[in-house]
Amino acid sequence: MVAPKSLTLVGEGGKGARIHDLVKAPANTPWAKAKQQSWDGNEPATVYYTPETLSDGTPCTAITVILRTKGCHWWWSSGCTFCGYFNDTRDDVTSDNLHAQWNKAKADFDDFKDHQMVKVYTSGSLLEDREIPVDFQETVLRDCNEMGKELIVESRCEQLTEKKLAWATSINDNFSVAIGLEAYDDEVLRFHVNKGFTTKSWDRAVANLQKFNLRIKTYLMFKPPFMSENDALEHGVKWISAVAEKSDEISVNPMNIQRGTVIDRLHRNNEYRPPWLWSLVEMIRRAHPLIHPKGGVNGDADQISRLIIHPTAGGKIRGAHNCGSCDSQVITAIENYAVSGDLTEFDGLECECQAVWREELALESDLPVPLGISKPRRGNLLNRLRSF
Numbered sequence: 428m429v430a431p432k433s434l435t436l437v438g439e440g441g442k443g444a445r446i447h448d449l450v451k452a453p454a455n456t457p458w459a460k461a462k463q464q465s466w467d468g469n470e471p472a473t474v475y476y477t478p479e480t481l482s483d484g485t486p487c488t489a490i491t492v493i494l495r496t497k498g499c500h501w502w503w504s505s506g507c508t509f510c511g512y513f514n515d516t517r518d519d520v521t522s523d524n525l526h527a528q529w530n531k532a533k534a535d536f537d538d539f540k541d542h543q544m545v546k547v548y549t550s551g552s553l554l555e556d557r558e559i560p561v562d563f564q565e566t567v568l569r570d571c572n573e574m575g576k577e578l579i580v581e582s583r584c585e586q587l588t589e590k591k592l593a594w595a596t597s598i599n600d601n602f603s604v605a606i607g608l609e610a611y612d613d614e615v616l617r618f619h620v621n622k623g624f625t626t627k628s629w630d631r632a633v634a635n636l637q638k639f640n641l642r643i644k645t646y647l648m649f650k651p652p653f654m655s656e657n658d659a660l661e662h663g664v665k666w667i668s669a670v671a672e673k674s675d676e677i678s679v680n681p682m683n684i685q686r687g688t689v690i691d692r693l694h695r696n697n698e699y700r701p702p703w704l705w706s707l708v709e710m711i712r713r714a715h716p717l718i719h720p721k722g723g724v725n726g727d728a729d730q731i732s733r734l735i736i737h738p739t740a741g742g743k744i745r746g747a748h749n750c751g752s753c754d755s756q757v758i759t760a761i762e763n764y765a766v767s768g769d770l771t772e773f774d775g776l777e778c779e780c781q782a783v784w785r786e787e788l789a790l791e792s793d794l795p796v797p798l799g800i801s802k803p804r805r806g807n808l809l810n811r812l813r814s815f
């Protein structure tokens with residue numbers, strides 16, 4: 428039997444594969460094409476609501492509208508190593524489609540009347556004219572302004588120019604921009620994430636957002652590809668420290684594996700383990716004094732930013748997980764911390780698997796192997812065999 432093609436950095440002496448080619452290949456496979464054709468361009472991908480906090484700290488509920496779009500312009504030319512959005516985008520989506528999706532979301536949820544916050548996600552950047560027709564950008568900004576909702580949109584850095592923000596704020600001056608920075612480290616952005624922008628472009632975007640008094644939400648990625656657990660933990664704390672002063676909110680996303688991505692291939696080859704939930708707890712413990720220098724909790728005067736961790740697919744093999752028996756307890760504590768900002772949420776959490784996790788961190792700090800040396804993933808034998 429021929430061994431599966433590995434993505435290890437060691438290689439076999441031949442010319443290395445370009446990360447660009449590895450990222451792009453799956454988008455053209457028959458299953459990806461079939462998935463793209465399977466949905467109706469007049470229906471949003473999904474609409475749901477969750478508990479949230481308004482910018483002044485008031486608890487509220489937020490409606491999240493995920494739209495079907497043409498996708499992200501960076502994806503068209505290259506793409507990030509963990510991004511599976513190509514599964515849900517198609518290049519024939521028009522302004523009429525987007526308006527139909529938006530109207531459907533409003534109709535299905537009573538013009539969002541029970542929700543004070545609206546998040547509009549487009550698998551790319553709402554304010555990017557090549558991805559989203561300008562008349563639709565205007566509809567979202569204007570509607571949310573007229574309905575009196577706090578709006579959150581996502582964007583890469585290069586769209587956030589003074590000119591664009593002057594235009595957007597002339598329609599709606601009460602919105603937050605969430606930027607997927609992933610890492611405050613140019614080496615990681617380039618070689619681990621293939622992000623296509625640098626920390627400098629984030630600095631510039633943030634300066635522009637501040638000029639227009641817009642709120643800034645920063646997404647960081649916990650444990651990007653080609654990184655060990657121990658490095659992820661140390662980097663995670665450093666990046667939170669680097670962005671805290673300039674971010675109203677920091678959302679740390681523990682890696683979850685999306686189908687057809689580079690990280691998916693590493694995972695299938697047993698070369699990547701999604702983060703331990705214990706690492707997230709440890710990162711929060713170390714980062715808390717950076718967010719609350721006087722030891723306070725959310726809402727206290729010492730708060731510099733708000734730190735949120737929501738482990739997508741938490742407890743599953745493709746998301747952040749522990750041993751299986753303590754996962755749900757640890758996830759609940761992490762999610763409670765995002766609301767309270769109180770370290771006592773973690774009091775009393777213990778499990779035998781902590782010893783394994785600690786051992787892995789110790790080994791990885793002594794032997795800095797880029798892919799990490801954690802034991803193969805847990806799970807049943809069938810799943811393990813299928814991952815080879």
Ligand code: SF4
Nearest residue numbers: 499502506507510550
């Ligand atoms: S910038 Fe965002 S949407 Fe675009 S490829 Fe990267 S993760 Fe995907």
Ligand SMILES: [Zn+2]
Nearest residue numbers: 750753778780
């Ligand atoms: Zn456990």
